[in-house]
Amino acid sequence: MTATDLNPGPSNPGASTPGTNTATAFVPGPATPYQDDIARYWDQEARPVNLRLGDVDGLYHHHYGIGDVDHGAITAPEGADREKQVVAELHRLESAQADLLLDHLGHVPRDATLVDAGCGRGGSMMMAHQRFGCRVEGLTLSAKQAEFANQRAHRTGVDQFVRARVCNMLDMPFETGQAAGSWNNESSMYVDLQDLFAEHARILAVGGRYVTITGCWNPAYGQPSKWVSQINAHFECNIHSRREYLRAMADNRLVPQAVVDLTPATLPYWELRATSSLVTGIEEAFLSSYKDGSFQYLLIAADRV
Ligand SMILES: C[S@@+](CC[C@H](N)C(=O)[O-])C[C@H]1O[C@@H](n2cnc3c(N)ncnc32)[C@H](O)[C@@H]1O
Ligand SMILES: CC(C)=CCC/C(C)=C/COP(=O)(O)OP(=O)(O)O
Numbered sequence: 001m002t003a004t005d006l007n008p009g010p011s012n013p014g015a016s017t018p019g020t021n022t023a024t025a026f027v028p029g030p031a032t033p034y035q036d037d038i039a040r041y042w043d044q045e046a047r048p049v050n051l052r053l054g055d056v057d058g059l060y061h062h063h064y065g066i067g068d069v070d071h072g073a074i075t076a077p078e079g080a081d082r083e084k085q086v087v088a089e090l091h092r093l094e095s096a097q098a099d100l101l102l103d104h105l106g107h108v109p110r111d112a113t114l115v116d117a118g119c120g121r122g123g124s125m126m127m128a129h130q131r132f133g134c135r136v137e138g139l140t141l142s143a144k145q146a147e148f149a150n151q152r153a154h155r156t157g158v159d160q161f162v163r164a165r166v167c168n169m170l171d172m173p174f175e176t177g178q179a180a181g182s183w184n185n186e187s188s189m190y191v192d193l194q195d196l197f198a199e200h201a202r203i204l205a206v207g208g209r210y211v212t213i214t215g216c217w218n219p220a221y222g223q224p225s226k227w228v229s230q231i232n233a234h235f236e237c238n239i240h241s242r243r244e245y246l247r248a249m250a251d252n253r254l255v256p257q258a259v260v261d262l263t264p265a266t267l268p269y270w271e272l273r274a275t276s277s278l279v280t281g282i283e284e285a286f287l288s289s290y291k292d293g294s295f296q297y298l299l300i301a302a303d304r305v
């Protein structure tokens, strides 16, 4: 029996993707029944708000946007042309979010390895390679997402540098100190933060940089609000508090260099999205919780010391 024969997890049929450079090394299946649920969730996900935006330029994101809406770019009257303009604008704001995350990685040499923990369909990985020219390794629980990301890398001719694998980010297939940088872009609400940051601290070189953009509940509000509970139920995730992020980083040799409240910067994205035909029903929960102060959109960049 070969290593790949040992990899038949129910939601894990595509740990190796024919025709791409996907590794054939042994990758364990979901570590818990919860992870199996999450794998299934992302295997089945095909919301137009994600696919139509990705179709704009081939960068497929599963995160939200930041920055002011360019109202000058949305000029068409109600109808198909206007919708196209709104889609392009929402996508521009989502790519701006990934750009901001990459800004916080600092200087990354071409011979470095970067790790995208919870990489989705790979949009941030492609942007990282375009910017730094380095190797980018992504991990997701979803075989469909890994296959999608690897196909994008293959079709754009960067599959020697950009690779997604089906793997638990709490048990990453990297040597100790192998990564110059690593990040979680809206993927940390699916795991225990102590476990997550212990694993990032292990794979990062001393002096390496970790960045996360995440939604977190605000301890100043008291407890998770009904809106936060609604977001958790919608995505089957478990949003952590800001306090929990900072405490778990401190416990795991990750020292924050920047903590940026992106809440005001993400509101225009949500206001625009709420008026579009691509609404999914979760817009009110984000807008209300950002506005009542119970929820924050946060960037944290930390040094591995
Ligand atoms: C909301 S999506 C974010 C995707 C991507 N970071 C982006 O910005 O487009 C969440 C991702 O986290 C991944 N994820 C959740 N738990 C994970 C785990 N334990 N190990 C690896 N990936 C995980 C999911 O498979 C999914 O790809
Ligand atoms: C900030 C928080 C709490 C994020 C939770 C994780 C998540 C589901 C992110 C967006 O994914 P998506 O792009 O697939 O979602 P949508 O379909 O709503 O655009």
Ligand SMILES: [Mg+2]
Residues within 6 Å of the ligand: 049, 050, 061, 062, 063, 064
């Ligand atoms: Mg989306």
